[in-house]
Amino acid sequence: MTLDLSSRRIQTRPPLAGTDRGAASQDALTGLRVSHVVAPLKAALSDAKVLTGRQTPLVQFDLLVVEAQSETGATGMGYSYTLRAGGPGMFSLACEIAPRILGEDPNDIGRLWEKLRWQVNSLGRGGMAFQTIAAFDTALWDMKARRAGLPLTKLLGAHRDHVRIYNSEGQYLQASIDEIKAAADRSLALGMGGIKLKVGQPDGQEDLRRIDALRTHLPDDVAMMVDANQQWDRTYALQFGRIVDELGLAFIEEPLDALDFEGHAMLARELATPIATGEMLTSLADAVQLMRAGGCDIAQFDAPRIGGISPFLKAMSFAEELRVDIAPHWMMELQVHLAAAYLQEPWVEHFFSLEPVFNERLEIANGRVAVPSRPGLGLSLSDAARDWTVSRSAFGEISRL
The missing domain is CATH 3.20.20.120 (Enolase-like C-terminal domain)
Known part of the structure; x- marks a missing residue:
């Protein structure tokens, strides 16, 4: 038997997400710089997992830094990190997904978080995927607070x-x-x-x-x-x-x-x-x-x-x-x-x-x-952090970064 659908209508509409820019959009991301910083510790640190042989002493930490700029001149910086392993992997993933938010309104932080989340969905909901997204998300919050002239x-x-x-x-x-x-x-x-x-x-x-x-x-x-x-x-x-x-x-x-x-x-x-x-x-x-x-x-x-x-x-x-x-x-x-x-x-x-x-x-x-009184997170990378940068990639226009 053939089902006749000519007179049938779905009464509800599927939810829409990530729709095109509209009149409310006021800015666009024009540039992103992604950096992998390996910061050494002055002395090795050992916790309980080191004494049981499950981990090695902590001698450094890896930072994933994302710096962003927009067409209106706004800038922001965010970061994430990992300990002992995973720094190069986070950097590589960040470079892969960074171009996918260029041109987007940086004020739409929730929408962009979801967009990045679905880019890395096959990696699972959490872990390195979310820790990588964190650097982008934090940069956007920093940019929004700087634009407002307020500490975050x-x-x-x-x-x-x-x-x-x-x-x-x-x-x-x-x-x-x-x-x-x-x-x-x-x-x-x-x-x-x-x-x-x-x-x-x-x-x-x-x-x-x-x-x-x-x-x-x-x-x-x-x-x-x-x-x-x-x-x-x-x-x-x-x-x-x-x-x-x-x-x-x-x-x-x-x-x-x-x-x-x-x-x-x-x-x-x-x-x-x-x-x-x-x-x-x-x-x-x-x-x-x-x-x-x-x-x-x-x-x-x-x-x-x-x-x-x-x-x-x-x-x-x-x-x-x-x-x-x-x-x-x-x-x-x-x-x-x-x-x-x-x-x-x-x-x-x-x-x-x-x-x-x-x-x-x-x-x-x-x-x-x-709490710092400076706008945003109130942070800027030191010369030491720049010296400890082992990898860096730029996407779009970064003249103000």
């Missing part, structure tokens, strides 16, 4: 002009107790409000000795956190957490595998010490799943890893609804803008090794970091 956090809607800050760099596992104390003293002299200690030693008693030594050394009004870097199983993490519960730690970070949402939720229910995790997640979907499971008291989502500022803002809105605190991971020059736009009092993580990449420095005092 003011464009987003700030709740505060300064944020609590803690340092993580001097207390890795390769450091002795004396070195940990000395590094903490240097951080406190610079105005840090908290110190985070790496844990996850093969001998748990050594972790406890180091925790006791640092907590005794620090003033009572200085926060202390510990970070296990996904080292433990549920049974060990619960036992360890109960032992340190009475110390008043600000949080225990990544006690379990990053994707063990249910296990982190169990610890959050059982322990008085807040559970912090989320830095390794690379998509909004995973971030939402973690929070729905009750898997964190403190969400540590990382804007470059999660796909950029656009998905981070969506994760932040979900966290606000659930009254989850946030302490964004790494990249403090970017994360301070996002943390300052969060309803509840956040933390920002500080690393000295990130500072040489940019000309500007964050202002830190009395345990807090000030």
Whole structure:
């Protein structure tokens, strides 16, 4: 039997996305420059995964930098990163997708994020694909805030002009107790409000000795956190957490595998010490799943890893609804803008090794970091970062970059 469709009509229309430019379009991207920067660390860093042989010591970090300009003269810069591996791959992917947004209105950030996402859809929804998109997304947000003459956090809607800050760099596992104390003293002299200690030693008693030594050394009004870097199983993490519960730690970070949402939720229910995790997640979907499971008291989502500022803002809105605190991971020059736009009092993580990449420095005092007053992210690449650039490609007209 032949079906007669002549008198049948579909009553609804399929959703349209990525439609042609209309009267509301006011600008167009005319140039993009993509750079791969390999920034060395002054000293190798080792966490729990290094001691178990799963990772090598961290000796450098790779940045993917995207600089953009438009036909009206607006410019913006964004970046993403990877540790230990993947830098050349991110650079190659960025060069492949960059030409596909030339000519687009840079104000249409959400639409361009979706366009780039569908270019890399075969690579999966997350991982390196989204981390590469993050550099473009951040450059567009930087451009929009610069065009408005506002710091990014003011464009987003700030709740505060300064944020609590803690340092993580001097207390890795390769450091002795004396070195940990000395590094903490240097951080406190610079105005840090908290110190985070790496844990996850093969001998748990050594972790406890180091925790006791640092907590005794620090003033009572200085926060202390510990970070296990996904080292433990549920049974060990619960036992360890109960032992340190009475110390008043600000949080225990990544006690379990990053994707063990249910296990982190169990610890959050059982322990008085807040559970912090989320830095390794690379998509909004995973971030939402973690929070729905009750898997964190403190969400540590990382804007470059999660796909950029656009998905981070969506994760932040979900966290606000659930009254989850946030302490964004790494990249403090970017994360301070996002943390300052969060309803509840956040933390920002500080690393000295990130500072040489940019000309500007964050202002830190009395345990807090000030949000920069410069437009956009308020950042420019340093001469050192230009010297550390191992690959660079340009697309379109870049005369103003």
